[in-house]
Amino acid sequence: MNFRKLMATAGVFGMLALTSQPAMAQGAKQVHSFNPTRENAIAMKSLPLESPRFIYDSGLNFEYPDAVRGIYVTGQSAGGSRFDELMKLIESTDLNTMVIDIKDDWGNVTFKGDKGSPFEKIGKSYIKDPRAMLEKMEEKQIYPIARIVVFKDSILPKEKPELSFQDGGKIWVNGRGEAFVNPFLKEVWDYNVDIAIEAAKLGFKEIQFDYVRFPEGFENRDEQLKYGMGEYKDMKEDNVQKRVHAVTDFVAYAREKLKPYGVKVSVDIFGYTATLPEAPGIGQNFSKISENVDVISSMIYPSHWTSYFGIAKPDLEPYKLVREYAKLENQKLAELKNPPISRPWLQDFTASYLGSGNYQVYGKAEVEAQIKALNDSGIEEYLLWNAGNTYTPGVDYTPGTE
8 A cells, every 4th residue: 555545544634735745644434532443553564664754844944942932923913013023022031932823813814825825815914924024033033833723713604604503594603703613523623734734834833723622611502503523423422522532633633734844733721621620611621632732831811710729819919820720730741641841821911801909900020920930830931912912011031930
């Protein structure tokens, strides 16, 4: 059996797979197990061991930093005058990384694809020349991460409503008017993985998948909405476990497909997911996802917590909240055979929506307190979130540890 036939048999020869790509195939008969069949496994063993793995060369070179210390950058900021300001912020501090939207929260690809590209129609001109942007980053050695919002997507359902969740013949949207696509369907997986491959070919060194989950509260509507379950339909498990399998399998699948491009794979995950065996509605299992990524990025903004850790008003105690979370996460990751890098998202915004007495203005002291709490817990990497990309000036991004 030649390799191309083997890949086709294994069911993962995707739309944009390279013709010289000898990546190890994975089986598709039992998607939830993500293991090749015995027959294919035997065939794979017969492949010559000396076959080198093809690694795509984008022509750009970035060194992985001593520890990633990064900021979030929207497509609009990356393609506008703000980009130079954010570059200066990184150059003048101990920051070293940008997480840049390549597929945003609505499902837009933030740059126009080449003519004839499958992403030409959904591409926006936010970043007019992504390659030139990455070349600037290479010159300054600013580590580039492509953020791809996966299952929250209001663009794809308009073209293919059958890939979304339907409510009374209409595309279901949440209270913010956002649609989601269906994590059970492999067509949805390939759509997002192919965008990730485009980002890797441009020169990004890491792909960060966000919204790798079902909609919040899905357990309350999973039997009311109309949607397909693909190869998960006949699984002998309940809907909670089916969702966990679908989300975990997507991550494993994406990582395998991206191996020929030499990029790291990271996933954003709700902080509270680490406190549960698994989040029942959204399908996130902290340990299972962590086993299939290079980096796990829990969103641990103090403003987003209840009194789970015994802290009545978490937004007012950023050091304590992050320290308590880190203890829990360290325990969870220590149980894994090959734990990923921990790189949490921290808060650099003011959560005034919490109401008087429940929030504080976040500035230098509050940002540094979160970073120090991580450092004191043995976690050296982090990312800062501010939706408007306005970051607190004068922060010491490497505060001393105990």
